[in-house]
Amino acid sequence: MLNPPAYKTLLKEDPVYYVQEVLAESKFKPDESQKEFLRATNEEIILCWSRQSGKTTSAAVKLTHRVMTTSGLQVLIISASQRQAGIMQSIVRQFVLMAQKTVKKWRIVKEFEMHEDPLDDNSKMIKCNAMALEIGNGSEVISVPAKEDTIVGYSPDIIAIDEAARVPDAVYYAILPMRAAHPCQLILISTPNGQRGFFYEEWHENRRPWLKRMVTAHDCPRISKEFLTQERNAVPRDIFEQEYECSYLAVAGSLFTPEQIASMFTTRPEEQAIADSMATDQLADTVAWRTAPIGQQLDALFSRYLDAMQGTQ
Numbered sequence: 493m494l495n496p497p498a499y500k501t502l503l504k505e506d507p508v509y510y511v512q513e514v515l516a517e518s519k520f521k522p523d524e525s526q527k528e529f530l531r532a533t534n535e536e537i538i539l540c541w542s543r544q545s546g547k548t549t550s551a552a553v554k555l556t557h558r559v560m561t562t563s564g565l566q567v568l569i570i571s572a573s574q575r576q577a578g579i580m581q582s583i584v585r586q587f588v589l590m591a592q593k594t595v596k597k598w599r600i601v602k603e604f605e606m607h608e609d610p611l612d613d614n615s616k617m618i619k620c621n622a623m624a625l626e627i628g629n630g631s632e633v634i635s636v637p638a639k640e641d642t643i644v645g646y647s648p649d650i651i652a653i654d655e656a657a658r659v660p661d662a663v664y665y666a667i668l669p670m671r672a673a674h675p676c677q678l679i680l681i682s683t684p685n686g687q688r689g690f691f692y693e694e695w696h697e698n699r700r701p702w703l704k705r706m707v708t709a710h711d712c713p714r715i716s717k718e719f720l721t722q723e724r725n726a727v728p729r730d731i732f733e734q735e736y737e738c739s740y741l742a743v744a745g746s747l748f749t750p751e752q753i754a755s756m757f758t759t760r761p762e763e764q765a766i767a768d769s770m771a772t773d774q775l776a777d778t779v780a781w782r783t784a785p786i787g788q789q790l791d792a793l794f795s796r797y798l799d800a801m802q803g804t805q
């Protein structure tokens with residue numbers, strides 16, 4: 493048996509040990525990917541995980557561990573909808589309550605008697621409502637849905653965005669300045685939702701020193717091969733690939749792929765030459781041109797453009 497200070501240090505430094513000791517009664521038994529996530533201290537973490545791989549639960553456990561073992565920490569959880577924010581908060585609440593129960597038991601079971609609280613000095617939950625809870629050590633967990641007007645005004649130490657691929661870009665870009673004035677861990681967790689938005693971009697473009705991890709359903713020990721075989725035959729192929737194999741699909745319902753759309757905005761060399769010659773054209777300098785209604789200006793430009801295009805063929 494470790495002495496209480498050493499035990500307390502270990503619980504604080506190793507979230508996986510904390511789960512085994514403090515959340516032993518929960519059904520949550522972290523798999524290898526979850527253990528790595530629980531232990532990750534990187535300032536920026538992006539997880540692209542399959543549906544039902546344990547994203548929300550492991551984030552809730554990670555955040556519970558942090559607030560229960562550190563004083564004065566503010567944790568902000570952003571979820572794609574009000575309903576999901578409520579679910580996430582209720583999972584955190586359950587883990588916090590379980591941790592408190594364990595500590596109480598330790599005090600009464602002789603074998604585990606401690607002279608000192610093995611968690612923080614004051615690990616009781618002192619305030620709790622549907623969307624926020626506060627621990628006696630001054631740490632708090634606040635859950636908010638992804639709306640621009642609800643997320644301003646916080647200076648959190650940890651920001652976790654669940655189902656990030658479904659959170660609007662405007663919300664993400666309103667969140668980022670919260671990290672400007674002090675260190676703040678940023679955690680993005682999601683299953684892909686098309687080739688668009690900040691989650692897709694952050695995953696593909698190395699804008700930050702992310703710890704990046706992908707977990708497909710095939711990698712998740714709680715999702716059986718039989719289930720996946722059945723689903724593969726039952727749902728459209730691209731949906732299966734998105735939900736279980738973490739594939740970023742061309743945006744659903746779009747007539748064109750992102751590559752096709754990008755090519756529409758790429759100027760061909762001959763078109764560029766015409767545009768350049770028109771820009772220096774005398775036409776734009778005449779008084780008649782400048783005072784003409786916009787419709788007439790466009791007509792004139794368009795007919796000159798057609799003439800020029802014919803000249804190149």
Ligand SMILES: Nc1ncnc2c1ncn2[C@@H]1O[C@H](COP(=O)(O)OP(=O)(O)OP(=O)(O)O)[C@@H](O)[C@H]1O
Nearest residue numbers: 519520521522523542543544545546547548549550
């Ligand atoms: N390590 C684990 N041990 C036992 N059960 C787990 C573990 N991780 C997750 N679960 C259970 O698996 C189920 C799915 O977990 P969770 O909701 O966290 O996954 P998710 O990836 O967020 O799912 P979704 O894609 O639907 O949002 C839940 O019932 C959860 O309790």
Ligand SMILES: [Mg+2]
Nearest residue numbers: 547548549654
């Ligand atoms: Mg989830």
